[in-house]
Amino acid sequence: MRISSFKVVTIVALGAAMVLAACGGNSSSGNTTNGKIGGTVHFLGTWSGSEQDSFMAVIKPFEDQTGVTVEYEASRDQDAILTTRVTAGNPPEVASAPSPALLTKFANQGKVIALNNVLDMGKLNSEYAKSWIDLGSINGKLYEVYAWGSLKGLVFYNPKVFQQKGYTVPKTWDEMITLQNKIKADGTTPWCIGLESGAASGWPGSDWVKEIVLSQSGPSAYDSWWQGKTKWSSSEIKQAWTTWGQVLGSGDSNVYGGKNFMVSTNFGDAGNGMFDSPPKCFMHNQGSFITDFFVKAKPSLVAGQDFNFFPLPDVNSKYTGAHVVAGDTMSMFKDTPQARALMKYLTTAEAQDIWVKRGGKTAINNKVNVNDYPDALQKNIAQTILSAKIAKYDAGDLMPPDMKNAYWSAILQYVQDQSKLDSILSGLDKVQATAYTT
Amino acid sequence: MDWGTFLSQLPIVVIVIVGVPAVLVAYIVGTEYLVRLLPDAFRPRVRPWIWVGPALIFVFGFLILPAILTAKTSLESGAGDFVGLQNYQRQLGDFPTGGAWIAIRNNVYWLILYTLVALGFGLLLAVLFDRVRYETFVKSLIFMPMAISAVALGVIWKFMYWYQPPGVPQTGTVNAILGIFHQDPRIWVQDPSVDNFAIIAAATWGITGFAMVILSAALKGIPADLLEAARVDGAGEITIFRRVIFPLMMPTVVVVGTTLVIFALKAFDVVYVMTGGNFETDVLANRMYKLLFFSGNQGGAAAVAMILLAAVVPVLIFNLRQFRAVEARR
Numbered sequence: 001m002r003i004s005s006f007k008v009v010t011i012v013a014l015g016a017a018m019v020l021a022a023c024g025g026n027s028s029s030g031n032t033t034n035g036k037i038g039g040t041v042h043f044l045g046t047w048s049g050s051e052q053d054s055f056m057a058v059i060k061p062f063e064d065q066t067g068v069t070v071e072y073e074a075s076r077d078q079d080a081i082l083t084t085r086v087t088a089g090n091p092p093e094v095a096s097a098p099s100p101a102l103l104t105k106f107a108n109q110g111k112v113i114a115l116n117n118v119l120d121m122g123k124l125n126s127e128y129a130k131s132w133i134d135l136g137s138i139n140g141k142l143y144e145v146y147a148w149g150s151l152k153g154l155v156f157y158n159p160k161v162f163q164q165k166g167y168t169v170p171k172t173w174d175e176m177i178t179l180q181n182k183i184k185a186d187g188t189t190p191w192c193i194g195l196e197s198g199a200a201s202g203w204p205g206s207d208w209v210k211e212i213v214l215s216q217s218g219p220s221a222y223d224s225w226w227q228g229k230t231k232w233s234s235s236e237i238k239q240a241w242t243t244w245g246q247v248l249g250s251g252d253s254n255v256y257g258g259k260n261f262m263v264s265t266n267f268g269d270a271g272n273g274m275f276d277s278p279p280k281c282f283m284h285n286q287g288s289f290i291t292d293f294f295v296k297a298k299p300s301l302v303a304g305q306d307f308n309f310f311p312l313p314d315v316n317s318k319y320t321g322a323h324v325v326a327g328d329t330m331s332m333f334k335d336t337p338q339a340r341a342l343m344k345y346l347t348t349a350e351a352q353d354i355w356v357k358r359g360g361k362t363a364i365n366n367k368v369n370v371n372d373y374p375d376a377l378q379k380n381i382a383q384t385i386l387s388a389k390i391a392k393y394d395a396g397d398l399m400p401p402d403m404k405n406a407y408w409s410a411i412l413q414y415v416q417d418q419s420k421l422d423s424i425l426s427g428l429d430k431v432q433a434t435a436y437t438t
Numbered sequence: 439m440d441w442g443t444f445l446s447q448l449p450i451v452v453i454v455i456v457g458v459p460a461v462l463v464a465y466i467v468g469t470e471y472l473v474r475l476l477p478d479a480f481r482p483r484v485r486p487w488i489w490v491g492p493a494l495i496f497v498f499g500f501l502i503l504p505a506i507l508t509a510k511t512s513l514e515s516g517a518g519d520f521v522g523l524q525n526y527q528r529q530l531g532d533f534p535t536g537g538a539w540i541a542i543r544n545n546v547y548w549l550i551l552y553t554l555v556a557l558g559f560g561l562l563l564a565v566l567f568d569r570v571r572y573e574t575f576v577k578s579l580i581f582m583p584m585a586i587s588a589v590a591l592g593v594i595w596k597f598m599y600w601y602q603p604p605g606v607p608q609t610g611t612v613n614a615i616l617g618i619f620h621q622d623p624r625i626w627v628q629d630p631s632v633d634n635f636a637i638i639a640a641a642t643w644g645i646t647g648f649a650m651v652i653l654s655a656a657l658k659g660i661p662a663d664l665l666e667a668a669r670v671d672g673a674g675e676i677t678i679f680r681r682v683i684f685p686l687m688m689p690t691v692v693v694v695g696t697t698l699v700i701f702a703l704k705a706f707d708v709v710y711v712m713t714g715g716n717f718e719t720d721v722l723a724n725r726m727y728k729l730l731f732f733s734g735n736q737g738g739a740a741a742v743a744m745i746l747l748a749a750v751v752p753v754l755i756f757n758l759r760q761f762r763a764v765e766a767r768r
Contacts, residue, residue, distance in 0.1 A: 102734070
């Protein structure tokens with residue numbers, strides 16, 4: 001018995017000593033040697049795998065020029081990790097910005113640093129479209145800055161199949177509905193939709209609804225909706241759901257595999273059915289990032305030839321050029337010379353261009369040459385982004401987390417039984433009543 | 439691995455390897471020296487406290503204190519104001535589908551199904567394998583899932599339950615088997631009428647080996663002459679199991695059972711991986727995680743934690759009593 005209690009004490013003490021050692025271990029400092037800044041900066045990002053390789057390639061010239069080592073850490077659970085580390089007083093110096101709702105919370109608590117004195121705002125204003133700077137501002141101060149952006153609401157299709165079948169790219173919402181009816185009349189299914197995404201399941205459907213809200217009822221309706229001022233059961237929002245229901249068809253008959261396939265298929269795999277022979281579906285609405293997934297699933301696919309896109313047509317022509325955008329943004333949580341240098345670097349055209357050339361990203365800095373995009377498709381996306389008249393942030397990300405989660409769950413319920421829309425929306429109203437106050 | 443980082447951390451490694459034992463030895467020698475200074479009569483009373491002291495400090499600092507602080511947080515709003523039972527009211531107010539009720543219902547499913555099935559199968563397998571020659575081999579097979587992390591288990595079973603529309607080759611094992619019997623494939627972990635059972639089945643697969651191994655060890659501990667005597671008295675095998683084996687195994691069954699109950703109450707990882715709590719499969723631990731990290735609702739998360747604690751405490755008390763009863767019997 002004595003021996004085992006000795007063991008317990010040893011283990012406990014050992015554990016404690018390790019904890020102490022780990023706490024005391026961080027002693028790197030920012031010494032200035034031969035004009036370089038030196039030192040280290042910690043970066044918490046969301047990129048892993050090949051994306052991480054691309055980011056490290058972006059960082060390489062920065063490290064060479066400044067002598068600063070960037071310690072990169074990747075996590076998909078960004079919000080959870082940042083919340084923990086910020087609360088514990090141990091945030092990384094720089095991080096991919098969390099969801100806008102969380103960032104606003106940090107900004108109100110003074111836990112994130114305003115960038116107005118960190119970046120050269122004059123330069124930024126000349127190189128960035130105003131809508132992108134506005135997106136990163138909270139109460140008039142800039143808290144997050146974009147490096148790369150992506151566009152939501154792109155309908156991907158297979159041009160070869162379209163040509164074969166005699167389908168033409170729709171320019172208006174009505175043309176798209178006509179096209180989907182034609183595809184159905186040919187005995188095939190128009191759409192592929194996959195909603196599974198772990199704890200975030202449902203978000204791909206929420207993209208549909210918010211894109212429809214924006215282009216059907218306009219930006220002011222969109223804003224008052226995510227701000228919690230418009231009820232879910234209001235006519236504008238309900239109309240967006242029924243418009244999406246029209247795309248899904250009664251009993252989800254316009255979607256390959258119906259509701260079972262939608263709820264059980266990962267968003268990244270859903271579009272691949274377009275490239276089967278014979279194709280399982282003909283159109284797939286997703287953000288610009290999805291092309292990576294296409295090529296990964298079928299490396300023989302060539303952008304522009306095997307897949308291309310058209311922007312989801314405007315439901316109401318009054319709001320032409322309205323796009324829901326997303327992107328890679330950075331925020332600063334600790335003010336160090338190294339962090340300042342890194343933030344400045346990432347907003348430059350030089351830094352953004354490195355990833356643009358590697359493919360898969362669209363730069364926000366307008367000094368990046370459009371000819372640097374590796375293919376016509378990505379160039380096309382870049383032009384659509386840069387010419388966006390109304391750029392709106394993902395409404396779900398702007399809502400408080402409880403609201404966002406309820407929104408995603410509601411999507412899953414809706415595709416399983418569209419006739420329950422009224423009770424689903426009144427459920428969302430109930431969440432809305434409390435989510436914005438806590 | 440970056441060797442530069444390793445080298446720069448080397449002094450810490452040395453401190454841990456050399457320093458920790460040194461500190462421990464110093465603590466023991468030093469305190470023992472102090473104890474020796476005391477009068478003889480006091481020494482036996484003081485010494486145990488010195489030995490358990492560090493452990494007590496850690497238990498207090500890392501278990502009791504956080505528990506008290508959690509209880510306090512559960513009565514506060516996000517801003518730290520006292521709000522009474524409002525957080526509990528939000529979690530428990532909207533019976534039967536609002537707040538935490540779906541999670542509570544699912545934890546009850548877990549409690550009953552997970553515990554009974556794992557215990558039942560564990561006992562059955564232990565008793566049956568006891569009678570065959572290839573016992574070690576099959577027991578290792580059944581025990582193997584224990585070596586898999588719960589996250590891997592969730593991923594594996596997600597593939598097992600994979601769905602493809604009818605008419606396409608089924609890549610999920612379960613739906614492929616249905617196909618052999620000319621049944622249409624179905625969704626398993628997204629359909630609220632079956633998903634809880636599908637997830638619990640996966641978790642049970644992972645834990646049955648644990649129950650089996652411990653019960654099997656208890657079974658081996660039953661003296662052979664007892665069974666012999668029962669047979670001589672003319673008892674059949676089933677009677678022997680019911681009247682001799684099972685009563686003797688009872689303390690072990692209770693210990694395994696209560697352990698499984700605690701596992702069931704704190705179920706998280708499998709649910710997190712397989713559905714993330716969607717499709718009415720949420721459990722309390724996952725709800726707590728979501729409230730804390732996604733919603734930033736510390737009061738709500740603390741309230742769920744307290745509900746969970748309240749559910750576990752009776753099991754713990756029962757378990758402790760049982761331990762004491764077993765000790766007393768010796």
